[in-house]
Each structure stands twice: as C-alpha cells, then as structure tokens.
Amino acid sequence: MHSTISRRDALLATGFGGLLMPASLSHAQPARPTEIKVGVVTILSGPASVFGVPGRNAAEMLFEEINRAGGIGGVPVRAIFVDEGPGVEHTLGEIRRLVQNERVDLLLSSISSGSCLACTPVAEELKKPVLLWDCGTQRIFEERSYEYAFRTQANAxxxxxxxxxxxxxxxxxxxxxxxxxxxxxxxxxxxxxxxxxxxxxxxxxxxxxxxxxxxxxxxxxxxxxxxxxxxxxxxxxxxxxxxxxxxxxxxxxxxxxxxxxxxxxxxxxxxxxxxxxxxxxxxxxxxxxHWHLHPNPADPAKLRGFVENYRRRFNAWPIYPTHHMYQAISAMRTAYAKALETTGGAWPSDAQLARAFHGLEFDSLTSRIKIRPDGQGLExxxxxxxxxxxxxxxxxxxxxxxxxxxxxxxxxxxxxxxxxxxxxxxxxxxxxx
Amino acid sequence: MNSRTEAFLAALLALAVLAAASTTPWLVFVLTLALAKGIAVLGILLLLRAGQVSFGHALFVAFSAYTVAFLAPKLGDATLLLPIGALFAGVLGLLVGLFVVRYREIFFGMLNLALSMVFYSLLEKLYTITKGTDGIRVPAATFLGRTLDRHGYEWALLLTALALAILCAVFARFYLASPMGQALSGIKTREARLEFMGVSARRVLLSAYVISAVMAGMSGALIAMTSRHVTPHLGYWTASGELVFIAILGGAGGVIGPFLGAIVFELVRVYAAASFADAWQLILGVVLLLVILFARGGLWGMVLKLCGRRA
Structure with a gap:
C-alpha cells in the first residue's frame, strides 16, 4: 500500500510540475524588454466571432507591420490572443493568466460589454494598463473611475x-x-x-x-x-x-x-x-x-493602404472592429512614444505607460481621437x-x-x-x- | 478502497491544489472556481446515486450567485453571504424539489432544465433589476469584518473553498453510507422495493435534492465572490451541462471524483485555451470523449483501478 501512495504522489507531483509555469514579479524602473507583449481579448468562438475574428486579423496584420518597421521604441511587439467567447468567468481567468503568467505589458480587452464590465476592475487591481478596444457599454466610465483603463473609441x-x-x-x-x-x-x-x-x-x-x-x-x-x-x-x-x-x-x-x-x-x-x-x-x-469609402479621411493614402492590405490578406472588406483594433494599436504606439519621451528614453513602467494614455491624442484610420480625462475616447x-x-x-x-x-x-x-x-x-x- | 486511503488521496489532492496555487498566482482564481464547481458537482453526484440526472442545477448556482450579488453591497461579509446564499438555494431547492421529485429519469432531467431556463430568462428579461446579460458587479466581500487586499482576498477565498469542499465531501461520504444514502441506490435499482419496506422514495430523493441545492448554493456564492461579476450565463443550460460533464469526467464512484473532475476540467480548459485560442473546445471535447470511451468510471475510476491493481 505504501508504495502505491508514493507512486501516486510522484505521478501527481510530475503532473502538476509539468503543468505549472514559472512566475515571479518585480517592480522598479524596468529594463528595456526584448519584446512588448500585448494580451488581446477577443471573441473567437460563437456568434460574435463575426467581430472578433476580423479584430484579430487586423491585429496580426498591424503587429507584423509594426515589427517590419522596427517595433515600438526599437522593441518588437507580440500579441497573445485569448478567446472571450466562453463567458465572463473564463475571460477573468484568462486576464489573470495574461497578466500574472504571460506578463503582458498591455491588455486590449474585449468586445462584449459584459467582459469589459467584469475585466476592467480586475486589470485595475492588477495595475495593468488596459485598452477597451471594442466594447460599447457607457456604464464603464460613468459608474466608476479608473487609473489604468482607457477606451480608444466611442461608446453606445x-x-x-x-x-x-x-x-x-x-x-x-x-x-x-x-x-x-x-x-x-x-x-x-x-x-x-x-x-x-x-x-x-x-x-x-x-x-x-x-x-x-x-x-x-x-x-x-x-x-x-x-x-x-x-x-x-x-x-x-x-x-x-x-x-x-x-x-x-x-x-x-x-x-x-x-x-x-x-x-x-x-x-x-x-x-x-x-x-x-x-x-x-x-x-x-x-x-x-469607419468606412472604406470615407468622404474625407485625414490621410487618404493610409486608409486606402489599410483597406487594400486587409483585402489582399483576408479576402474580405475591413469592417468596424478592424478600425477599432487599428485605433487601439495606434493609441498604444502613441502612448509608448509619449511615455518614452517623458522618461527620457528609459523604459516606462506600467504606471508611467498608463499616465501616457491620459489626454492622449492619436490617429485613427480616418481622423484623430482624443482620450478624455475620464478615459473615454472621443471618436x-x-x-x-x-x-x-x-x-x-x-x-x-x-x-x-x-x-x-x-x-x-x-x-x-x-x-x-x-x-x-x-x-x-x-x-x-x-x-x- | 478503505477510508484511510481515500482520506490520504484527498489530502494529497488538497496539497497539490495549494502547491499549484502558491507557485502559480494566476491559478488561485482558476482553482477556486474549480473547487466551487466541484462542490456543485458533488450535489449532482448524490442525485446520480439515485439514477437521476439533473440538467438544471445551474439554477441553484445562479440563484445563490445573484443573491450574493444583491446582498453584498449591504452585508458585505463572506461569513454572512456564504450561508445566506446556500440557505436561499436550499429553500428554492425545497420548493422546486417538492415538484420535480415526483418524476424520474428523462422527465426529472428535463423539468430541471426547463425550470432553470425559466430563471435564466428572468435574469435576462428583468433588465432594470438584473442589468440583463451585462450582469452585476459584486463588491469585494470582507472576511470576519476585515478588508483584505487582492492577494489576501484571493487566498482567503481559495482556502474557504477548499475547507468547504472537504466538509461537503466528508458529509456526502457519511450521507451516502447512511440509510438515507443507501435508499438513494435503492431508487436506482428498484424503487418499488423501497416502498414495500415502508420507505418513501420521494422523501429520500427530496432530501438529497435539497442537499444538492444547498451545495450548488455554496458553489454559486463562492463563484460570485471569486469572479466578482455575475451574469445570467451562470444559469444557462450549458452551465448545468458542464456540471454533469464534470461529474462524468470525475466519475460518480466516490466523493473525490467531482473535485478531481472539476480541477482537471478547468486546467485542461485554461491550458488548451492558452495553447490554442482557436481550437481549445476541440481539445476539451476530445479529452471528455476519451474518458467516456476508455475510462467509464471517470478519473476517479482510473485512480481506483491503479490502487486496486497494486493493493
């Protein structure tokens, strides 16, 4: 009997040991990382994947473009996509994994308003900057105020x-x-x-x-x-x-x-x-x-280039979630540039990056968007x-x-x-x- | 398997949970949810003993979770919210139980499903009260009047869930060994015999049903306090189905099965989702199919076999 138990023990131990991933955290002025990790929460399963998949497509395309152009502040970016389709509990677990295990530098969170309402407070508690890249509910910034959450588009x-x-x-x-x-x-x-x-x-x-x-x-x-x-x-x-x-x-x-x-x-x-x-x-x-035939875009060549690249790559016209994704990524680039300027070139901490989003102005595909003091984007x-x-x-x-x-x-x-x-x-x- | 070995395996599982949680901080949340679901599945297991499958136990999980969500702003202590959630679910379980224990098998399962979907629809439709599908935010509870920071809060909930899981498992073991529990198996084999012995099958099933509702209530209260956001999805039929799935995955043969099943289910889900954001449902489905096809006693059955072979 005794040998049985020790084998069980060994089995379980190896089982869990194999499952676990290393984790340790340190806070200070961080060194320049080898890559910027961005956790992208989007809907990949279920009916709303009609928005989530184009959003992911746009993110993949834009991240490749950023990396081809030398990354952000010379650091390449990498997206980690997670599915919010299974519901709030699953997404809350994924947010924690992204922040505590994958150690993402930034979160782009969610299409579903329910996910946004549930996840934003968690990101705030974890002190991780989060961009609400597509959800529409106006309740977010009207019911609470956040230090780390920003919406890079309009609301309902x-x-x-x-x-x-x-x-x-x-x-x-x-x-x-x-x-x-x-x-x-x-x-x-x-x-x-x-x-x-x-x-x-x-x-x-x-x-x-x-x-x-x-x-x-x-x-x-x-x-x-x-x-x-x-x-x-x-x-x-x-x-x-x-x-x-x-x-x-x-x-x-x-x-x-x-x-x-x-x-x-x-x-x-x-x-x-x-x-x-x-x-x-x-x-x-x-x-x-958001419209591929926008009557007077700020930079017609940019909009045309985006539409053509997207169509060539995914054989579909870019719809609004792709614009929203562009905006979130554009806000991210602009905020990093602003934060790097403030710190004089030292790599910004999470708090410094979050501060850069306050009052940030950045380009969308068609115009320019400003983030208000409460975190809401003006689009x-x-x-x-x-x-x-x-x-x-x-x-x-x-x-x-x-x-x-x-x-x-x-x-x-x-x-x-x-x-x-x-x-x-x-x-x-x-x-x- | 004797009770000492079972207790030892349970302790081992509990230690593994604590070890995993302390080395990997983000798993604290996932494991708390897994243990909470395990408690609800334990309730399903009691009914399975009687050969009855409830496809609607998410009703009690969601009812308790919303009870906690509504009461948390007023009485924000976990030591109050947990028993109240369980009690409310128990009362609802008694009301629903009085009706559904008259039915067996497919009728029992479908009536449970129907009633849970009625509650789901109410959560969705009574928009001004429940905020519909967007759900309600649950403020962080205090523990014995003390406000904890994020880290302490998560651990307090994990330990509470673990303690409740052990308590419920011990209780279920005694209950199943008692005459009331033995009578449950009687319902499964031949109900008429029970009646001939002068035992009311309805009362036997009703008591198990109320206990299972209380367990689902504890689970719902824990889930509400852990995820701190409740949505009607908690009461949707897929949530009920998930509980039955975990029961099958874990195996209905012993009281550790539900927890083993719930932990494996959640871990497979998060790791599959982490590795394949696109195809994790497929992986989860394949794992469940493999267990159903090749390990009919579930994971607990596999453990029993391993121990039995060498004992």
Whole structure:
C-alpha cells in the first residue's frame, strides 16, 4: 500500500510540475524588454466571432507591420490572443493568466460589454494598463473611475445618438417609430438611449412597437408581420451579425423595406454578407467614422493602404472592429512614444505607460481621437444612406454625415441617460446633417 | 478502497491544489472556481446515486450567485453571504424539489432544465433589476469584518473553498453510507422495493435534492465572490451541462471524483485555451470523449483501478 501512495504522489507531483509555469514579479524602473507583449481579448468562438475574428486579423496584420518597421521604441511587439467567447468567468481567468503568467505589458480587452464590465476592475487591481478596444457599454466610465483603463473609441451613447440625429433631420415630420432589438443588454441599452434622446429632441413621436426577439433568433416572421401591420415610419434596430443578416433577408422578402425606413447603426458590418438584399434608402452606421469609402479621411493614402492590405490578406472588406483594433494599436504606439519621451528614453513602467494614455491624442484610420480625462475616447460618428454602387456587390453609403464627438458624447461625470434628458429641440439645430 | 486511503488521496489532492496555487498566482482564481464547481458537482453526484440526472442545477448556482450579488453591497461579509446564499438555494431547492421529485429519469432531467431556463430568462428579461446579460458587479466581500487586499482576498477565498469542499465531501461520504444514502441506490435499482419496506422514495430523493441545492448554493456564492461579476450565463443550460460533464469526467464512484473532475476540467480548459485560442473546445471535447470511451468510471475510476491493481 505504501508504495502505491508514493507512486501516486510522484505521478501527481510530475503532473502538476509539468503543468505549472514559472512566475515571479518585480517592480522598479524596468529594463528595456526584448519584446512588448500585448494580451488581446477577443471573441473567437460563437456568434460574435463575426467581430472578433476580423479584430484579430487586423491585429496580426498591424503587429507584423509594426515589427517590419522596427517595433515600438526599437522593441518588437507580440500579441497573445485569448478567446472571450466562453463567458465572463473564463475571460477573468484568462486576464489573470495574461497578466500574472504571460506578463503582458498591455491588455486590449474585449468586445462584449459584459467582459469589459467584469475585466476592467480586475486589470485595475492588477495595475495593468488596459485598452477597451471594442466594447460599447457607457456604464464603464460613468459608474466608476479608473487609473489604468482607457477606451480608444466611442461608446453606445454617441453611436446611437448620431443615427437618431440623422433620422430626425431627414424626417422632420416623424410620427411613429418601432424598435426590434436583440433581447440582451446592448439591445435594451441602445433602445433606452434612442428613446430618451428622441423624447427630448422631438417630444410626441409615438412608439408603435417595442419588439425584443430572443437573443440568437433565426426567425423574425412574427415580428415582421407586426411591423408590416403597424406601418411605423422608422424602424430602429441595433442587431448585428447573423441575426441582422437574417432579419434583413427576411424583411426584404416581405417587403418591409418598402413600407418603413430602417435605421441600423451596425449594418456596415453586415453589408458584404447581405449584399443587395439590403435595398437603397435606409440609414446605416458603423460604430464610429469607419468606412472604406470615407468622404474625407485625414490621410487618404493610409486608409486606402489599410483597406487594400486587409483585402489582399483576408479576402474580405475591413469592417468596424478592424478600425477599432487599428485605433487601439495606434493609441498604444502613441502612448509608448509619449511615455518614452517623458522618461527620457528609459523604459516606462506600467504606471508611467498608463499616465501616457491620459489626454492622449492619436490617429485613427480616418481622423484623430482624443482620450478624455475620464478615459473615454472621443471618436466621430459617420452615418449614411444605403445606395447601390456600380462596381461592388453590396450597397454603399451616400449622403454621409460625420458627427463631431464633443457634440454627441455625454460630458465627463454625467450619466448618459440623465444627459440625454437635458437635450432640447434646439440641440438638433446645432447638429450637422 | 478503505477510508484511510481515500482520506490520504484527498489530502494529497488538497496539497497539490495549494502547491499549484502558491507557485502559480494566476491559478488561485482558476482553482477556486474549480473547487466551487466541484462542490456543485458533488450535489449532482448524490442525485446520480439515485439514477437521476439533473440538467438544471445551474439554477441553484445562479440563484445563490445573484443573491450574493444583491446582498453584498449591504452585508458585505463572506461569513454572512456564504450561508445566506446556500440557505436561499436550499429553500428554492425545497420548493422546486417538492415538484420535480415526483418524476424520474428523462422527465426529472428535463423539468430541471426547463425550470432553470425559466430563471435564466428572468435574469435576462428583468433588465432594470438584473442589468440583463451585462450582469452585476459584486463588491469585494470582507472576511470576519476585515478588508483584505487582492492577494489576501484571493487566498482567503481559495482556502474557504477548499475547507468547504472537504466538509461537503466528508458529509456526502457519511450521507451516502447512511440509510438515507443507501435508499438513494435503492431508487436506482428498484424503487418499488423501497416502498414495500415502508420507505418513501420521494422523501429520500427530496432530501438529497435539497442537499444538492444547498451545495450548488455554496458553489454559486463562492463563484460570485471569486469572479466578482455575475451574469445570467451562470444559469444557462450549458452551465448545468458542464456540471454533469464534470461529474462524468470525475466519475460518480466516490466523493473525490467531482473535485478531481472539476480541477482537471478547468486546467485542461485554461491550458488548451492558452495553447490554442482557436481550437481549445476541440481539445476539451476530445479529452471528455476519451474518458467516456476508455475510462467509464471517470478519473476517479482510473485512480481506483491503479490502487486496486497494486493493493
């Protein structure tokens, strides 16, 4: 019996010994590392991988480009990708592994708002700079303040307010609106923002129907029937991915697009998949000023180069998560440059790197973004109307309007919904479009 | 296997957990979750003794986790939150149990599944209360009135989870050896005989069901305090399925099985995810398939075989 136990012991010991990875930590002015490790949290499995995989693709491409150009401050960068698809608990474990075991220098964290809400406080506790590279929830910086967390794009409020302004400008006599959103946090949040903004900017618009089909639905026939019967002038939907594709195709077959104008703030990411099933004359957005045919990009050659490289490499048009990834990586490069300047060339510590992000200004593919004191990025929003293009197999946008971020983002320290309530019809006159 | 050997193996496993956690800081979190899940799986194991598979025990995990999430801002001490979470889950277990213990096999499993999905939908739909799929942040709990730093907090939870795991395992061992536990096996072999002996099969199953709900409640409270963010996903059917999977992986033959299964499950998952961000589900699936195909008693069965051969 005794020998049995010692063998067990040995087995377990070797088993765990083999599994364990070394770990020790030291804090001081760090020496110049041999590489900059960046933990990239993105969705690689499940329905939202339609965003996560393009995001990862863009990161791979951009990191290669950075390394070909000599790295950041002469140090090559390496991305470690982790999947946030399995849910919050798994992602929280992965964040700890990235920071405590892989010892990443920086985290680019997450597409899902749930992951962002759960992971940002952990990164803060671990004192690791984290860039919220794609998640949209406005709750992050409105409910808490962070030293180490920054968002390199807009949030849900401007992303919904911009299409609302665009719609109200084009529908001066708007009487009725319906909503069909996925039944989860983003679907509910985005409708609350739209409804609050609409009630403030143009009181008296009737809500014909509030439809929240189950998340991951594949059949919208009941909802479409109701929308056809109710004939709202405008139908608002912030659905995305496979669900939006399915909804557009089913709605097109039932001719819903002929009766109502659809406002789809995330439809840019579905254009290539739905093709001309999406008819002309509907309002679409891209969670920012992300569009390969942007009317006046700051650096047209840069945007063109990115689009061409991405298409050559992945055989798909770059959609908004690739722009968001570009922004996070651009912010990272700019912040390192700024931090290196502050320290006079000594390699920055985590805290010094985090400080560099405060008030940072960096280039996006199309414009320039500034990080506010609360960590929120100020990003313009582009909204347009679908139109058939001659040479592309999917609709493009015309009548494009770019909304300046200062106008449509809730000011620092204010909760979005409270701020939206203070808007007056005069606000609409000040807005472009 | 005699109880001394089993106790020794349990101690060995506990030491391995502590050794792994102290050499690799990020594993503290993963192992705490694994032990918490192990406690819930132990509850499933009790029902498995009666031949009943619950595909809805994540209901009690999520119920307790949300209880903790709602109460934590007001009474933020772990020593209060843990028993309250377990108690609430136990009460819910009694209510649900009164209904589901009338059914057996597929009906039992499916009713559990259905009820857990009702709760999941409520968590998702009652958006103004539960914040929907984005979930609720749980503030850090205090331990006996003391506020701990991050490191101390994580270790305190790991040790609490370990202590609870040992307590629950010892309790389950005594329970299964008691007449009540023996009667559970009676339900599996032939229920009519139990009734002839004057033992109410429903009551036997109900008591096991409530105990399993309390264990799932402890697990949920620990998970809520560890991950400090609760989402409706905790109560989704895949979470229930995961518990049953761990039970199969670990083996239903002994009370160490659930913990062995949970630890291996979590470690395979994190290491597979670390090595292959794209294909880790495949690896996890292959490991489970191999165990099901070639080690029908689960990991614990393999341990028993190894010991038996040499004893």
């Amino acid at each position: 409020t401007p992303e919904v307010l911009a299409p609302l302004l665009y719609t109200l400008k084009r529908k001066p006599n708007l009487r009725s609106v319906a909503v069909i959103n996925q039944d989860y946090a983003w679907g509910r949040d985005s409708w609350e923002i739209w409804k609050t903004g609409m009630d403030a900017l143009r009181p008296g618009v009737r809500v014909a129907a509030e439809l929240f089909p189950r998340f991951n639905s594949t059949d919208f026939s009941t909802e479409i029937t109701r929308l056809l019967a109710l004939r709202p002038e405008v139908i608002f939907t912030t659905s995305w991915g496979g669900e939006l594709d399915t909804f557009i195709k089913q709605a097109a077959e039932r001719r819903l697009f002929e009766r109502s104008t659809l406002v789809m703030p995330l439809a840019e990411s579905s254009l290539e998949r739905v093709g001309h099933a999406l008819p002309p004359g509907h309002f679409i957005g891209a969670r920012g000023d 313009p929003q582009l909204i347009g109307t679908t139109v058939r293009s001659g040479d592309l197999p999917f609709p493009v946008m015309n009548d494009m309007v770019i909304y300046p971020p200062e106008l449509i983002t809730a000011p620092v320290g204010q909760k979005s919904v409270d701020w939206l309530k203070t808007l007056t019809p005069d606000f609409l006159n000040r807005a472009p479009g």
